[in-house]
Amino acid sequence: MASRDVVLLSIDSGRDGLPSNALRLAAMGRRLADQRGGQLRWLVLGDLPTQLATLAGSYGVTAVDHADDDSLGGWAGDAQVNAAASYLGDRQGALLIAAQTFDSRCIVPRIAARLGCGVVMNVVDLDSDDDGLSLTAAAYGGDTRSGYRFEGDATAVVALGDNVVDAGPAGSQGEAPLETVSLDCGEPERVSVVERAVTEGPRLEDAEVIVAGGRGLQDAANLGLVEELATALGGVVGASRPIVDDGWIDRSQQVGLTGSITRPRLYIAAGISGASQHMVGCTSAKTLVAINIDPDAAVFRQCRYGLVGDCLELLPAITRAIKES
């Protein structure tokens, strides 16, 4: 009989002892495992995040399966694909749910291809029933939603977008049991890293406050106004894609679909029109403020506070107001 298990996959050790998007992954996994009546297992490839067993326990995860082969450290596409495929090969019919990250975007579809099963990325929601799986994924950068259906009980692979599903409440307490699994990681890596990326300064994903600028700043020199407000708020500077493409600012500062997905306490978007591909990276902010000269700008549809006016005047005024109060 086909497995009804739900397998959560983490390939990064994340921050604060938890892999990326761990809470949402756990909550979604719990719901699906209940719907399917199978076990909920968490497959960890590489370093074991210190807080994972506790979190997994609180969502009733049956076991954390940890593969810690030496070849799984760092950027290890081949080893991770081999290991996950051999794990799932023994669980035909399981549902694999991975957190979608920059690295998993490259690995998750390969796992599915290796297994010959279907895969959907950018998943916002999913449900299991007797006949298969129904899911909703973001498309057109978030402008639309696509419904997808897996029929039957074949193995299925999905990646959960990291800004959309709300984490459900945790259940029982205590740590999930840890099981060490030995998986075939295959031949040596075919891709080797010659020079790693180094971020200078805080990462957008970790930032509590982000002040982001777009083409409405009109000139690279005006980015200073964004920086000054960010500094006054103890925050980080973000950017829309066009000003990254035009070389005003480094690409590591880009927010959005093809940049960073952020979830700060406060996000201020200045001179940004509010294209879905940008908004997908900032609508998880607790408070979203938009400054735009056009009262009909799309950004105002999704923000908490809106200021209609020239960001070249408003940004310095807000900086002054922060400093004065």
Added chain:
Amino acid sequence: MRVVVCAREVLDPDAVSNYVLEGKLEIGEDGRSVVNASIPRLMNAYDEQALEAALRLKDNDESVTVDVVSLGSDSADILKHAAAMGADGIFHLAADPAGLDCSAIGRLLGAWVGSSGGAQLVLCGRQASDDDQGVVPAVLAEALSLPLVTIARDVAVAGDGWRVIRATPDGDETVQVDCSAVVTISNELGDPRYPTMSNKMKARRRTAETVEPSSLGLSADELAPRVVMTSTSVPELHGQCEFIEGGSVDEQAAALVARLRQDEAIAGGSA
């Protein structure tokens, strides 16, 4: 040296976005296709950049052949555009994508690359701007048993393989692969070239070579979709924007800061 570029037709994402904003996006009777007739059909922008990456390799080395393949029911225009940009060969894999999923499309493209002589490099876009999946290149790489390098901003020949710079959220990462590879290209590569007028004229007379999917020897099971798209919809936005208006710029700024403190969005709240 043969470089294959996989390119796909998409609906202009900016036009789709505008229709969504105006609440005028029309979904067809099948419940999933976008039907607004006035939306232009273009080559997926990342695929255009993948072609640009291939042409830069050709600029540096005359022995490079660039072949562009597109699977779709109507790929004639984008293939002519590829020819105008400078592609050597243009190939139309004549399958209807509506009955296929990304896995089947990846397998078909992989089977074509394999059966048409293989390639030292296969370039794809990082994702299609309609489905945003980024799945096809991974399936293609697996089908050809080639390594996959995603989200590149630069690809250069290095030894028997390739040196690729990936645009990661943490900045540039340089990787080396010592054999043929599938590489996906991101917008950081830079703008694709514009075809010259005379190349456009010449390309108008070019017709793509048609490849019948049945000639590729894939079984019915290999082509059966694992996952089926069932619907397209426009999500509702739950905005509740409070506009801060009236008074001078400084008064507006002060009003905003007061609200943010009250909401504890910035330190020093009302407590």
